[in-house]
Amino acid sequence: MTGSGAGTGLAVRDLVVRYPGAGRGAPAVTAVDGVTLDVPVGEVLALLGPSGCGKSSLLRAVAGLEPPASGAVTWDGVDLAAVPVHRRGFGLVFQDGQLFPHRDVAGNVAYGLRGLPRNARAARVAELLDLVGLPGYDRRPVTTLSGGERQRVALARSLAPRPRLLLLDEPLSALDRSLRERLADDLRRALVATGTTALFVTHDQDEAATVADRVAVLSAGRLLQVDAPEALWRRPATREVAEFLGYRTFLVAGPGPAAAADAETGTLAVAAGGWRVLGPADPEPAPAAPVRAAVVAERRTRRGRAEVVAVLEAEDARVTAALPAAGAGAPEPGDRVRLVAEEGAVAVVGG
Amino acid sequence: MSTATRTPPTGTGRPGVPARPGAPGPAAPGRPPLRAPARGWALGRAGAWALAAAVPLLFLGTFFAWPVLALVGRGFLPDGALDLSGFADVFSRPRTWRIVGLTLAQGAIGTVLSVLLGVPGAYVLYRCRFRGVGALRAFVTVPFVLPTVVVGVAFRALLRDNGPLGFLHLDGTFTAIVAALVFFNYAVVVRTVGSLWQRLDPRPEQAARSLGASPARAFWTVTLPALTPAIVSAASLVFLFCATAFGTVLVLGGMRYGTVETEIWIQTTQFLDLRAAAVLSVVQVVVVVAALAVAGRARARRERALSLVAPGASGARPARPHGLPAVVTGVVLVLLALPLGALLLGSLRTGDGWGLDHYRALGTTGGRNALTVTVWEALGNSLRIAVDATLLALLVGCLVALVVSRRPRAGAARRAVGVLDGAFMLPLGVSAVTVGFGALLTLGHPFGIQTDLRSSGILVPVVQAVVAVPLVVRTVLPVLRAIDPRLREAAGTLGAGSGRVLLGVDGALAARSIGLAVGFAFAVSLGEFGATSFLARPDLPTLPVVIFRLIGQPGADNYGMALAASVVLAALTAGVMALAERFRGPAGGEL
Numbered sequence: 001m002t003g004s005g006a007g008t009g010l011a012v013r014d015l016v017v018r019y020p021g022a023g024r025g026a027p028a029v030t031a032v033d034g035v036t037l038d039v040p041v042g043e044v045l046a047l048l049g050p051s052g053c054g055k056s057s058l059l060r061a062v063a064g065l066e067p068p069a070s071g072a073v074t075w076d077g078v079d080l081a082a083v084p085v086h087r088r089g090f091g092l093v094f095q096d097g098q099l100f101p102h103r104d105v106a107g108n109v110a111y112g113l114r115g116l117p118r119n120a121r122a123a124r125v126a127e128l129l130d131l132v133g134l135p136g137y138d139r140r141p142v143t144t145l146s147g148g149e150r151q152r153v154a155l156a157r158s159l160a161p162r163p164r165l166l167l168l169d170e171p172l173s174a175l176d177r178s179l180r181e182r183l184a185d186d187l188r189r190a191l192v193a194t195g196t197t198a199l200f201v202t203h204d205q206d207e208a209a210t211v212a213d214r215v216a217v218l219s220a221g222r223l224l225q226v227d228a229p230e231a232l233w234r235r236p237a238t239r240e241v242a243e244f245l246g247y248r249t250f251l252v253a254g255p256g257p258a259a260a261a262d263a264e265t266g267t268l269a270v271a272a273g274g275w276r277v278l279g280p281a282d283p284e285p286a287p288a289a290p291v292r293a294a295v296v297a298e299r300r301t302r303r304g305r306a307e308v309v310a311v312l313e314a315e316d317a318r319v320t321a322a323l324p325a326a327g328a329g330a331p332e333p334g335d336r337v338r339l340v341a342e343e344g345a346v347a348v349v350g351g
Numbered sequence: 352m353s354t355a356t357r358t359p360p361t362g363t364g365r366p367g368v369p370a371r372p373g374a375p376g377p378a379a380p381g382r383p384p385l386r387a388p389a390r391g392w393a394l395g396r397a398g399a400w401a402l403a404a405a406v407p408l409l410f411l412g413t414f415f416a417w418p419v420l421a422l423v424g425r426g427f428l429p430d431g432a433l434d435l436s437g438f439a440d441v442f443s444r445p446r447t448w449r450i451v452g453l454t455l456a457q458g459a460i461g462t463v464l465s466v467l468l469g470v471p472g473a474y475v476l477y478r479c480r481f482r483g484v485g486a487l488r489a490f491v492t493v494p495f496v497l498p499t500v501v502v503g504v505a506f507r508a509l510l511r512d513n514g515p516l517g518f519l520h521l522d523g524t525f526t527a528i529v530a531a532l533v534f535f536n537y538a539v540v541v542r543t544v545g546s547l548w549q550r551l552d553p554r555p556e557q558a559a560r561s562l563g564a565s566p567a568r569a570f571w572t573v574t575l576p577a578l579t580p581a582i583v584s585a586a587s588l589v590f591l592f593c594a595t596a597f598g599t600v601l602v603l604g605g606m607r608y609g610t611v612e613t614e615i616w617i618q619t620t621q622f623l624d625l626r627a628a629a630v631l632s633v634v635q636v637v638v639v640v641a642a643l644a645v646a647g648r649a650r651a652r653r654e655r656a657l658s659l660v661a662p663g664a665s666g667a668r669p670a671r672p673h674g675l676p677a678v679v680t681g682v683v684l685v686l687l688a689l690p691l692g693a694l695l696l697g698s699l700r701t702g703d704g705w706g707l708d709h710y711r712a713l714g715t716t717g718g719r720n721a722l723t724v725t726v727w728e729a730l731g732n733s734l735r736i737a738v739d740a741t742l743l744a745l746l747v748g749c750l751v752a753l754v755v756s757r758r759p760r761a762g763a764a765r766r767a768v769g770v771l772d773g774a775f776m777l778p779l780g781v782s783a784v785t786v787g788f789g790a791l792l793t794l795g796h797p798f799g800i801q802t803d804l805r806s807s808g809i810l811v812p813v814v815q816a817v818v819a820v821p822l823v824v825r826t827v828l829p830v831l832r833a834i835d836p837r838l839r840e841a842a843g844t845l846g847a848g849s850g851r852v853l854l855g856v857d858g859a860l861a862a863r864s865i866g867l868a869v870g871f872a873f874a875v876s877l878g879e880f881g882a883t884s885f886l887a888r889p890d891l892p893t894l895p896v897v898i899f900r901l902i903g904q905p906g907a908d909n910y911g912m913a914l915a916a917s918v919v920l921a922a923l924t925a926g927v928m929a930l931a932e933r934f935r936g937p938a939g940g941e942l
Contacts, residue, residue, distance in 0.1 A: 065557055085560040086569075092561035098554045102576045111572070112562030154558075161563055 010039040015071035031057035033221035046212030054221040091163030097154040099142040106138035112161035128156040166198040184210040248272040274345025278338040279324035418789025425629040441630040454610040458594035461532035469540025471676035477545030479672040495538035496928040498878025503602025509693035536589040543585035598880040698914035709915035721904040729897040737876040743816035744872040748823025756831035779821035787882030819872040826868040870931015
């Protein structure tokens with residue numbers, strides 16, 4: 001096997017991970033069910049799926065923390081089955097950092113740098129703290145760090161020994177929303193700057209799209225689709241994928257030029273919050289944009305903006321729609337309105 | 352459902368919440384009108400807490416602090432004036448230095464060996480999963496709950512010249528004493544370290560492995576530092592138990608080897624030198640307080656900055672044990688079984704073969720009337736005394752735990768609670784011999800009572816309760832402390848008065864740990880020997896006292912009876928503890 005796959009990076013073939021049942025005689029739980037996946041060198045791949053879909057188990061199997069029931073994990077064509085965790089050279093970042101509480105920041109970052117001379121080690125630590133935006137934090141006890149700072153240190157610690165592959169297990173999900181968005185950008189920047197190959201587990205679609213070059217959607221232990229973020233959101237392979245990506249409304253092929261044109265390739269899906277009430281003063285939408293007649297059911301506010309909940313007449317589906325910018329003549333419950341799907345919020349399922 | 356049509360001006364409006372400031376809500380039906388509580392209410396509440404603190408303080412003050420202080424006073428102030436000549440005299444004897452040296456050596460060697468053997472044991476029995484691990488954990492605990500006298504007798508049975516390991520010629524040696532101490536304390540290390548290890552989050556170790564650390568390096572640099580507080584805490588407890596060992600050392604060491612504790616006993620009962628005994632008691636207190644201080648600091652640090660999880664949680668399955676710890680633990684388990692087996696075999700061995708003769712003899716007063724009562728009568732005494740002592744210890748211990756578990760707002764009250772917490776732990780450290788001896792000296796006619804308490808027999812359960820109170824507190828207190836105060840607040844807002852909160856929240860949640868505490872107190876009382884040996888009336892001896900008397904008597908039959916009585920006592924205490932262990936909850940104290 002050696003040599004034939006040099007430089008090809010991570011390959012996962014028909015991987016199955018099973019956990020023994022909770023009690024005696026209880027059936028085993030299959031967490032990962034025959035997943036095949038490639039991560040070429042230099043690429044960042046996000047594993048996206050709801051909680052309990054097996055994405056963390058897949059990650060742990062790649063790291064060597066979980067023995068696979070069958071299938072193979074290889075790096076550059078070399079089977080890793082017999083390689084213990086610490087010889088794989090795969091870094092791992094946990095959801096809550098898992099910094100060593102008895103070491104300071106520099107001590108944590110330098111943990112994987114054994115064998116380097118003292119100066120080189122110090123230089124590498126400083127370089128990485130710079131990279132994650134924490135210069136001068138060397139001597140800080142890790143217990144004094146905020147949640148975001150801890151994750152930055154954890155990232156620096158994992159990047160320090162220049163891992164072949166970096167495994168990130170929901171590294172941002174313990175943080176609050178605004179911090180998460182900022183850190184996702186910083187994470188992408190750090191991975192690209194260091195040219196790190198990475199496998200990134202998340203249940204947050206936006207995070208996956210921000211950080212990764214390609215996104216793999218996982219559900220109930222099976223891989224549903226792997227694609228670049230734009231392609232994935234444009235053309236989800238199945239309705240299940242589309243639903244998980246945040247598409248709420250699936251349009252039936254009805255009258256109208258847009259639906260007729262797309263009926264041959266697949267159903268149209270519209271994201272939650274992708275509708276807008278078409279006001280009388282608005283220009284007529286582009287012919288490709290789906291337009292539907294609907295009846296307003298109620299009015300409400302969300303994040304300070306007024307919106308309406310309306311029922312599409314053709315699909316009998318409840319959707320929320322933003323009100324036109326000029327608020328004059330807002331529709332009341334019972335009013336009949338025309339809704340248009342925003343251009344970026346429409347996908348073709350199974351395209 | 353509100354379908355308010357108002358447009359919020361700033362976007363802070365929340366759907367579904369009608370903004371009606373000042374609008375009176377409909378009155379709740381059937382509610383009595385609000386009334387301010389009576390003026391005495393707050394005072395009564397404070398008074399109840401003060402009483403809850405005063406009862407245990409009075410109890411421990413009378414039956415613990417006074418005897419111990421009187422004893423210390425006798426060392427410093429023999430005739431009412433400060434006189435340190437007693438110290439000079441006692442410390443000029445080479446015997447004293449030998450005893451102090453032996454005590455420290457026993458403590459140090461016993462502690463190091465217990466930790467070195469106990470940490471692998473904690474790993475195998477608490478971190479790994481294999482068939483029979485539950486039974487092995489229970490077995491490891493047996494030596495710890497055995498009365499010290501029984502441990503001594505069991506080792507004698509194993510090591511004496513015609514015993515199973517007689518060829519080693521270890522009977523009456525320092526090695527035998529240390530071996531018995533390790534036998535007794537192995538469980539302390541295994542349980543203290545194991546219960547933490549079991550809940551230790553495995554992910555820092557996995558993080559270390561992913562950074563290139565071998566399993567050995569991950570253990571040394573990540574797991575061991577996390578376990579260190581528990582190891583230090585266990586080690587200081589073991590040191591305490593080794594340095595104050597009494598029954599075991601008295602049985603095994605005879606006159607040649609001893610601790611400060613046995614020396615106090617010998618000075619009092621053999622040489623009748625009360626001043627020397629008082630001076631040694633002071634030495635004992637100093638050693639013990641120092642060890643307790645170390646233990647307290649380690650305990651305070653123990654859970655700081657550690658991430659703990661439910662056992663077996665966080666996706667990591669307990670692994671099969673590694674080779675070396677498995678082998679070490681296997682050997683230790685066999686060694687633990689040896690003295691127990693020797694004790695059982697010895698009790699069945701008669702002059703001409705095997706039989707139950709020694710057990711039949713338990714209904715007699717021994718050969719050449721070695722005893723004043725039969726062994727069964729002594730067992731009856733032990734049980735009656737243990738019931739009284741347990742009730743007392745439970746009452747005092749639960750009050751202490753309740754008071755100490757509170758976090759009052761006022762700084763002074765908070766400090767007072769902190770001081771109480773420490774004060775009630777002292778009986779754990781101050782030797783039982785000191786307490787018993789002090790009680791013998793001081794509690795003749797306390798408070799002008801006419802009858803001599805020393806001959807009334809009432810002091811035995813009282814002093815045993817003093818010894819058991821810290822165990823009750825340490826068992827119940829962590830559970831009470833772990834109760835989220837918001838639970839009590841929730842009960843309060845639901846209309847429960849403070850009494851109902853106490854019963855329905857604290858009482859209900861601590862019930863299991865109280866069951867465990869009853870077992871601890873009962874077992875400790877059954878096996879208590881240090882204080883009881885001073886205070887038990889000659890006509891009402893307890894079982895450990897009888898066993899000690901029997902092995903001091905000549906004759907193979909008396910010795911066989913001692914073994915049989917030891918088996919009975921061991922089975923009884925182990926049975927009580929096994930029952931009590933069923934009450935151990937997820938936060939079952941520290942021991």
